[in-house]
Structures are given as structure tokens and as C-alpha cells.
Amino acid sequence: MEIITGVERRRRWSVEEKLRLVAECDAPGSSVTRVSRQHDISRALLWTWRRQLRRGDLGGGTGQGFLAVTLPSVLSDPALPDGDAGLEIVLPDGLHLRVTARTDLDLVARVLTLLRR
Incomplete structure (x- = not known):
């Protein structure tokens, strides 16, 4: 049992602290x-x-x-040539973005950043 003898004050969280804690929730093996x-x-x-x-x-x-990203258990399609296997990103507005092993990930990051504006 905890006895509070003084005035309990609300903690203030900086944006950086909030982001760190939210990211910590998504770390492998962690949870909210x-x-x-x-x-x-x-x-x-x-x-x-x-x-x-x-x-x-x-x-x-x-x-x-x-x-939100949903990854299939197998990211390859036997009908595709080698190197073209990948995944498709579907954004909430319905836009589809196909990413393969040959896709420049920096370009994907820039495109997604522009689409979020």
C-alpha cells in the first residue's frame, strides 16, 4: 500500500520522451x-x-x-522472375506501392514522406 502525504503532481513528458516510449513498445519482445x-x-x-x-x-x-503493414508469410510469387519477389504496400487512401529486392529503399522513404504531406 502506498500512502501519499503530499500533493501529487502530474508528470510532464517531452515529445522526445513520448516518441522514445512509443518506439520502445514496438521493439522486438516488448509490449505496451x-x-x-x-x-x-x-x-x-x-x-x-x-x-x-x-x-x-x-x-x-x-x-x-x-x-500499417501486413507481410505475407512468403514474399515470393513463383510466377515472378528471380529478384522481382517483394511486397506491396497499400496505403489507407488505396495507393499501392510495390517494393522488390531491386527497389531503392531511400527512394521509397522519400516517396512515402511526400505522400504523407
Whole structure:
């Protein structure tokens, strides 16, 4: 049991701290529950920050954010020639972007950044 003898104050989180904690939730082997317990913060607060980041309300224009990605278990199609196997990114507005092993990933990042504006 915890007895609070003084006035409890709200903690203030910088944008950088929020981004770090949200990213920590998505690290391999981690979860929102694990991060909330480790940093003694509410799971609901972490979910709120994740939602804000997805909407673009968090991050101060840093260009960081989440895109929903679904990866098939096998990224190759036997009908495609070698080297053309890859994945297709479908954005919420319906735009499709096909990425193969030959695709310049820097170009993909620039295109996605431009599309998010």
C-alpha cells in the first residue's frame, strides 16, 4: 500500500520522451504493458500517444509515424522472375506501392514522406 502525504503532481513528458516510449513498445519482445510497468505509466497513456503519433498529432513535424503493414508469410510469387519477389504496400487512401529486392529503399522513404504531406 502506498500512502501519499503530499500533493501529487502530474508528470510532464517531452515529445522526445513520448516518441522514445512509443518506439520502445514496438521493439522486438516488448509490449505496451511491459513498457507501462517499467516506466510506471498508464497503458492508456501509451495507447493515446500511439494514436496521436499515427494521426500526426505527436512528433512536432519530425516525419515520424506508423504505417500499417501486413507481410505475407512468403514474399515470393513463383510466377515472378528471380529478384522481382517483394511486397506491396497499400496505403489507407488505396495507393499501392510495390517494393522488390531491386527497389531503392531511400527512394521509397522519400516517396512515402511526400505522400504523407
